[in-house]
Amino acid sequence: MGQSVALRRTPLHALHVSMGAKMVDFGGWDMPVQYSSLVEEHHAVRKAVGLFDVSHMGEIEIRGPEAVRLADYVTTNAASRLHIGQAQYSGLLYEHGGFVDDILVHKVSDDHFFLCVNAANQEKDFEHIRAANKFDAQVEFASDRYAQIAVQGPLALRTLERLTPVELGSIGYYWFKDGTVSGAPARIARTGYTGEDGFEIYVAPAEAPRIWNELLEAGREFGIKPCGLGARNTLRLEAKMALYGHEIHASITPYEADLGWMVKLDKGEFIGRAALAKQKEHGVRRKLIGFEMRGRGIGRDGYEVRLDGLAAGWVTSGSPAPSLNRNIGLCYLPAGEARLGRAIQVMVRCQPVDAETVNTPFYKRAKTA
Amino acid sequence: MSYPEDLRYTKEHEWVRTEGDIGTIGITDHAQKELGDIVYVDLPKIGALIEQGKSLGSVESVKAVSDIYSPVSGEIVEVNESLAQAPEKLNQDPHGAAWLVKVRMSAPDEVKKLLSAADYQAYVGAES
Numbered sequence: 001m002g003q004s005v006a007l008r009r010t011p012l013h014a015l016h017v018s019m020g021a022k023m024v025d026f027g028g029w030d031m032p033v034q035y036s037s038l039v040e041e042h043h044a045v046r047k048a049v050g051l052f053d054v055s056h057m058g059e060i061e062i063r064g065p066e067a068v069r070l071a072d073y074v075t076t077n078a079a080s081r082l083h084i085g086q087a088q089y090s091g092l093l094y095e096h097g098g099f100v101d102d103i104l105v106h107k108v109s110d111d112h113f114f115l116c117v118n119a120a121n122q123e124k125d126f127e128h129i130r131a132a133n134k135f136d137a138q139v140e141f142a143s144d145r146y147a148q149i150a151v152q153g154p155l156a157l158r159t160l161e162r163l164t165p166v167e168l169g170s171i172g173y174y175w176f177k178d179g180t181v182s183g184a185p186a187r188i189a190r191t192g193y194t195g196e197d198g199f200e201i202y203v204a205p206a207e208a209p210r211i212w213n214e215l216l217e218a219g220r221e222f223g224i225k226p227c228g229l230g231a232r233n234t235l236r237l238e239a240k241m242a243l244y245g246h247e248i249h250a251s252i253t254p255y256e257a258d259l260g261w262m263v264k265l266d267k268g269e270f271i272g273r274a275a276l277a278k279q280k281e282h283g284v285r286r287k288l289i290g291f292e293m294r295g296r297g298i299g300r301d302g303y304e305v306r307l308d309g310l311a312a313g314w315v316t317s318g319s320p321a322p323s324l325n326r327n328i329g330l331c332y333l334p335a336g337e338a339r340l341g342r343a344i345q346v347m348v349r350c351q352p353v354d355a356e357t358v359n360t361p362f363y364k365r366a367k368t369a
Numbered sequence: 370m371s372y373p374e375d376l377r378y379t380k381e382h383e384w385v386r387t388e389g390d391i392g393t394i395g396i397t398d399h400a401q402k403e404l405g406d407i408v409y410v411d412l413p414k415i416g417a418l419i420e421q422g423k424s425l426g427s428v429e430s431v432k433a434v435s436d437i438y439s440p441v442s443g444e445i446v447e448v449n450e451s452l453a454q455a456p457e458k459l460n461q462d463p464h465g466a467a468w469l470v471k472v473r474m475s476a477p478d479e480v481k482k483l484l485s486a487a488d489y490q491a492y493v494g495a496e497s
Contacts, residue, residue, distance in 0.1 A: 022402070037460075038431050039406045230405065230432050298409070298429060320408050320431050349427070349434070 010055035011147045011205040012212055019226060026229055027120030029056040034228040041231035042322040045194050046365075049153035049219050050227040054193075054200070055208060058122025059146045060115040060129065064137035071113045074129050074271055075105060076254055078264040082107035087174045087189055091262055092117075092125055093272030097253040097279060101125050102244055104191060106176055114187070116148070116200075118244045132271060147208035151215060152198030152227075152235075154365075159219035160199055163211070164188065168199070182211045193232060195239025195363055237328065238321050238363035240290060246301055246316045247288055247330055255279050256332070258288045286313065287338035290360035291346070293327035297353035299346035305331045306345040306352060312337065315346060321362055328362050329355075371490070372397070373464055377440065377480050378489035384464065385440040390477055392441045395468040396428060396459065399493045404430035407459045410452045412470055417445045419472060421479050426469070428459065437469065441479050447471035 007030035016023065021032035032053065034041060044050045062071055071079035077090035084107055092100040101121040106114040117125045126141045133139055151160050157168050166179035166188055176189035184207035192198040203211055216224060233243070242248050247257055253276060254263050265277055293299060299318040304311055318329030333344070340359055345352035376384040382400035386393045401407065409429040419425045424436040448470050452458060458467040474480075484492060 022405075033432070034405055037406055234431060296409070298434070300434065322431070 008056070010053055011208040012053040012055060012149075015209055015212060016053065016226075021226070021228060024229070026056070029119055031056060032226070032228040034230045035226045038228070038230035038234065039322045041225050041227040042234050044223060044225035045153045045196055045227060045231065045235055046323050047154070048223045049151065049155040049159050049198075050194075050225050050231065051212065051215055051219070052150040052152065052227050052232055053148075053212070054150050055147040055205070056119035057148050058117040058119060058125065059142040059202070060117060060122070060126055061140040061142045062113040062115065062129070062137055063140070064111055064135070066135035067111045067113050067137045070129070070133055070135045070137040070139070071105060071115075072267060072270060073135070074132050075103070076263045076270065076272065076276075077105065078267040079105050079107070079113060080267060081264075084109055085175055085177060087176055087191055089174075089262055091248075091254050091259065091272075092128060093254075093270075093276075094250065095271055095275065097272045097275030098250040099244065099248040099252055099254075099257075100128050100250070102242055102248055102259075104189075106187075106189065108178075116202075121244060145204065146202045147205045148200060148202050149208065149212060149215065150192055150194075150198060150200045151219075152192045152194040153196050155219070155222040155224075156196070156198040159215060159222060159224060160188075160201075162218040163214055171199075173197075182207070182214045184211060186211075193241055194235040195241070195361065196235070196365055233317075234319050234322055237317050237319055237330070238323055238361065240330065240361040243317060253279055253284070256284045256286055256288065284335050286332045287335045288316065288330055289333055289338040289340075289357050290362060291329050291331055291344060291355045292358050292362075293329075293346065293353060293355045295353040295355070297346070297348035297351070298327045299329045299331070299348060299353070299355060304347040305333065306347065307333070307337055307342075309345070309352070312344075318346075323363050326362075328358075330360075333357070372486040374486045376464065376486065377483035378486070378492075379438060379440045379483060380492060381436075381438040382493075383438060383440045385480065385483065387474070387477065387480055390474050391446065392443065392472045392474045392477075392480075393468050394425070394440060394470050394472060396437060396463055397489070397493075398463050400428075400435075401460050401463045404428065404433060404435060405460075406431045407456045410456050410459065410469070412448050412452070413445050415445050415448060419443060419445065421476075421482075428456075439472075440483055441472060441474050442476050443472040443474040445470050446473050
């Protein structure tokens with residue numbers, strides 16, 4: 001495994017290495033894929049609390065009198081309908097309707113929007129937004145100013161509340177508050193990529209190692225575990241959350257990806273709107289749908305999907321689901337065939353293995369009062 | 370991790386222990402760590418012929434699937450059936466109870482091409 005190109009590192013890199021995490025190249029970043037056991041980390045998040053370094057994610061800030069107009073123009077969801085302190089999942093699209101990236105848009109104030117974007121896409125996203133900026137607004141590449149730590153799981157709130165005066169219970173799902181964590185200024189968002197309750201915390205990079213350690217200490221009695229990208233992937237897949245480069249990319253539109261809810265055609269002009277309006281009128285040709293393996297085997301990313309023996313689609317993500325004890329996945333099928341209960345075959349190492357399309361999300365957490 | 374002296378190793382992270390013309394084959398501790406939580410092991414049937422350096426089956430973890438390359442050539446005489454029900458044994462005891470197959474070697478001299486414990490240790494030390 002020669003390393004010809006220097007991998008990028010988060011402010012927590014040295015801690016991961018010292019804690020014995022297994023590190024991998026993730027889109028050019030040297031990231032922890034697992035600490036102890038992917039499955040144990042997965043269960044810690046479902047049953048208690050887990051800690052993720054997601055500092056590789058990018059941040060972009062949009063400011064100025066027309067910040068909302070720019071945010072609305074470059075995204076599919078209605079940034080203009082956000083309240084201050086609210087966040088939304090959204091898409092950055094090309095004119096043809098394919099994804100530049102999937103992102104989180106946070107409204108900090110009437111003239112300030114804070115975007116969290118995928119690590120491998122951050123420079124591309126920044127250029128895309130800047131090129132589209134015909135408004136009285138400034139676009140700032142802010143990734144160097146933020147580390148990001150995700151505290152996820154049913155005991156995330158009880159862990160984090162020990163380190164912050166912010167009343168966490170008053171932050172609704174997909175809302176955020178600016179306050180402090182361990183005495184350091186922090187943006188605390190009730191968001192996540194696991195299907196559990198939890199928070200994503202944005203802090204200055206220099207503060208991140210101390211906060212990471214204090215969170216591990218605060219969650220110790222709950223059995224908190226540091227978690228790697230391996231568990232992050234199985235958790236998000238069970239919750240059917242899209243991963244850029246898999247479910248979505250430049251050739252996939254939100255309608256195809258079953259993300260029509262993030263498209264607000266009625267909000268006014270935005271990049272990709274014309275292509276999406278046309279697709280909505282004529283219908284999509286392919287559609288993302290969940291499946292479960294029925295035969296012995298795991299359908300993995302990129303494997304061919306067959307219908308009645310003929311190639312018809314491909315797997316975008318597939319894995320054993322630790323919370324379900326089943327082998328699950330997502331795949332693209334011709335829209336007319338993407339219905340529940342359809343028998344499919346996944347080509348697993350050159351052998352067709354039976355599978356069946358199923359309802360998603362595969363896992364949904366029990367709602368608490 | 371110290372690698373047992375009585376095994377010989379491949380650069381693809383398999384091992385073989387020889388007694389007479391019988392070779393017992395497994396994957397190394399390094400391999401199980403790289404794979405993580407193992408969920409499936411696919412092994413050949415008794416009587417199957419395998420060839421040094423060729424795939425004899427696969428081992429699959431939550432994260433990934435990986436070929437098992439045979440360290441020696443010969444005929445399968447025994448398969449560790451317990452791994453079908455308990456593949457996680459490979460994470461716990463890869464050099465012992467979680468051996469994969471036993472083979473009647475057709476060319477026992479092939480073992481000489483494999484790495485000693487010290488060489489393998491140096492190899493995985495350098496790789497990671």
